[in-house]
Amino acid sequence: MEAFEYAQPATSKEAVTLLAQGSGGAQVLAGGSDLLALIKESVAAPKRLVSLRNARDLAGIQYRPGQGLRIGAIVTIDELGANPEVRRHYPGLVQAAEEIGSPQIRNVGTVGGNLCQRPRCWYYRGGFGLLAMQDGKSLVPNGDNRYHAILGNSGPAYFVAPSNLAPMLIALGARVRLLGPQGSRELPLEKFFVIPKAEGEREHALAEDEILTEVIVPPTTGRSAYYELRQKAQFDWPLATAAVVLQMDGHTVKTARIVMGQVAPVPWLSPEAEQALAGKTVSAEAAGEAGKAAVSKATPLSGNSYKVTLARVAVKRAILRAAGIA
Numbered sequence: 001m002e003a004f005e006y007a008q009p010a011t012s013k014e015a016v017t018l019l020a021q022g023s024g025g026a027q028v029l030a031g032g033s034d035l036l037a038l039i040k041e042s043v044a045a046p047k048r049l050v051s052l053r054n055a056r057d058l059a060g061i062q063y064r065p066g067q068g069l070r071i072g073a074i075v076t077i078d079e080l081g082a083n084p085e086v087r088r089h090y091p092g093l094v095q096a097a098e099e100i101g102s103p104q105i106r107n108v109g110t111v112g113g114n115l116c117q118r119p120r121c122w123y124y125r126g127g128f129g130l131l132a133m134q135d136g137k138s139l140v141p142n143g144d145n146r147y148h149a150i151l152g153n154s155g156p157a158y159f160v161a162p163s164n165l166a167p168m169l170i171a172l173g174a175r176v177r178l179l180g181p182q183g184s185r186e187l188p189l190e191k192f193f194v195i196p197k198a199e200g201e202r203e204h205a206l207a208e209d210e211i212l213t214e215v216i217v218p219p220t221t222g223r224s225a226y227y228e229l230r231q232k233a234q235f236d237w238p239l240a241t242a243a244v245v246l247q248m249d250g251h252t253v254k255t256a257r258i259v260m261g262q263v264a265p266v267p268w269l270s271p272e273a274e275q276a277l278a279g280k281t282v283s284a285e286a287a288g289e290a291g292k293a294a295v296s297k298a299t300p301l302s303g304n305s306y307k308v309t310l311a312r313v314a315v316k317r318a319i320l321r322a323a324g325i326a
Contacts, residue, residue, distance in 0.1 A: 001039055005048040012055050012179050012213050020181050020209040022048045028211055029053075030074055030113040033105050038118060043127060058112075058213055063089065069217040073112030077165075078103075080111055090217065092224030092243060092322070096168040099228045102235040112212045115166055115176070115192070116204060119159035119265075120237055121148070131156045131199055146303040147239070150311065152264035153299060157195050160262045161203070166193065167243035167261040168226045170269065174217045180210035189215070193266035203265060222247045222257075225322035229310045238262050240310035242294075242318035251281050258319075260294060263311050270294040273315055282323035284316075291316035 009015040019026045025047030029035055038044040052058055058074045063085035071080065080086060081097035100106055100114065118124065123132035123139055132139045133156065140148055140158040148158045166189065174189045192205050206212065222245040230236045241261035247254045258273040273294035280286040291312040298308045320326070 001042075002045050004046050006051065007048060008051045008054050010054050010056075012052075012057050012211060015050050015052055015055055015211055016179055016181060016209060018048065018050045019211065022046075022050070024208050026050055026208075028116075030110040030116075031076065031108040033101075033109045034113060034117040038125075041125060041127075043118075043125060052112075052211070061086065066219060068219045071111050071215040071217070073110060073212050073214055075111045077101075077106040077109045077111065077114065081106070089220070090172065090224060092168050092226045092245065093165070093172065093217075095226040095321075096164050096228075096241075096243065099226070099238070100164045105235075111165060111215060114163050115169075115189075115215075116206065116212060117162050119203065120162050121159035124159060129199055130159070130196060130201075130203065132158070133199060141301060144303065145301040146306075147237075148301055148304055149264045150295070150298040150300045150304060150307045151260070151268050152195060152266060153301065156197065157203075157265040158301070159203075159265055161193055161264065161266050162237070162262075163267070164228070164238065164241065164261065166267045167241055167259040168224070169215060169217065170267050171243040171245045171257045171259045172217050172220055172224060173257070174215050176215055177213045178206060178210045179213045180207055184213070186216075190267065190269060195265045220245065223322045223324070225318050227314050227318035227321055229314050240307055240314045242311070242314035244315070244318040244322045246277075246282070246319070246322045248323075253277050253280055253282060256290075256319075258290070258294060258315060260311055260315065263298075263307060270315070272296055277319065282319060282325060284320065284325070287316040287319040287323075287325075288312075290319055 027046040029049045228241045245257040256274045256277045260268045273290040276293035277290040294315040
């Protein structure tokens with residue numbers, strides 16, 4: 001681990017100033033459950049760490065009827081899952097939070113950190129870069145790609161977006177607020193994630209001198225649910241996830257919002273699955289058809305075709321869970 005400066009600003013504006021003064025060599029530290037590992041593995045080598053721990057304007061959860069939910073960037077995953085208003089109005093978000101890591105990780109990991117964490121791709125973690133390029137070609141298509149993307153993988157990006165919270169927040173219509181030297185800006189969460197097309201590009205629409213300050217979730221009358229599939233029941237990274245929000249008219253689905261995780265370089269919205277479910281009464285058969293539609297455009301790599309089945313099942317079970325069907 002190389003030496004670095006350590007700063008503890010008291011506000012988000014101070015944090016942005018310290019980032020800008022770092023001349024591209026500064027990085028934000030929230031809970032540290034991802035960044036510190038990257039530093040130890042020599043994948044990241046910041047000259048300055050800007051800790052957000054004391055920036056209290058980035059803390060707290062507020063719910064206002066008719067206006068929705070505001071989640072500060074340094075709210076921990078444990079705080080989010082335990083909040084009574086979140087549990088009452090956004091059960092799918094609680095389900096996603098409770099699936100993250102272990103109790104120790106949920107106690108220190110933050111909402112902002114979960115959205116901004118870097119891919120778990122072993123080529124990236126092994127020092128080959130975000131696009132895993134060597135001699136002008138990606139190592140992924142002809143290498144060990146069992147955990148890589150099955151959608152949005154026409155290249156050169158093959159990693160999967162790692163956030164557990166992002167699919168559910170996107171399904172709920174969440175927006176994020178970003179703060180930089182030029183002021184604040186807001187964008188839909190699905191626009192925050194981007195697929196890089198060249199080395200040097202990142203997977204987030206976040207400038208080097210910007211920070212994510214908060215997540216805004218609109219009020220919802222829909223039924224939300226999250227479902228995750230992984231290799232083992234204890235702490236493990238998910239292989240496929242699905243987040244669903246259903247707007248119902250009695251027993252009939254008026255509209256659906258379906259977002260998959262761990263299957264593409266960005267959280268993957270599925271209009272095909274949404275269209276397959278609209279106007280239907282929720283049943284195992286209807287949910288299964290929506291699951292098939294969700295993966296109808298999948299293009300698996302040589303070692304990950306099993307993820308097509310997992311993603312299909314995750315969508316089906318998330319729909320049934322949202323509808324209250326066992």
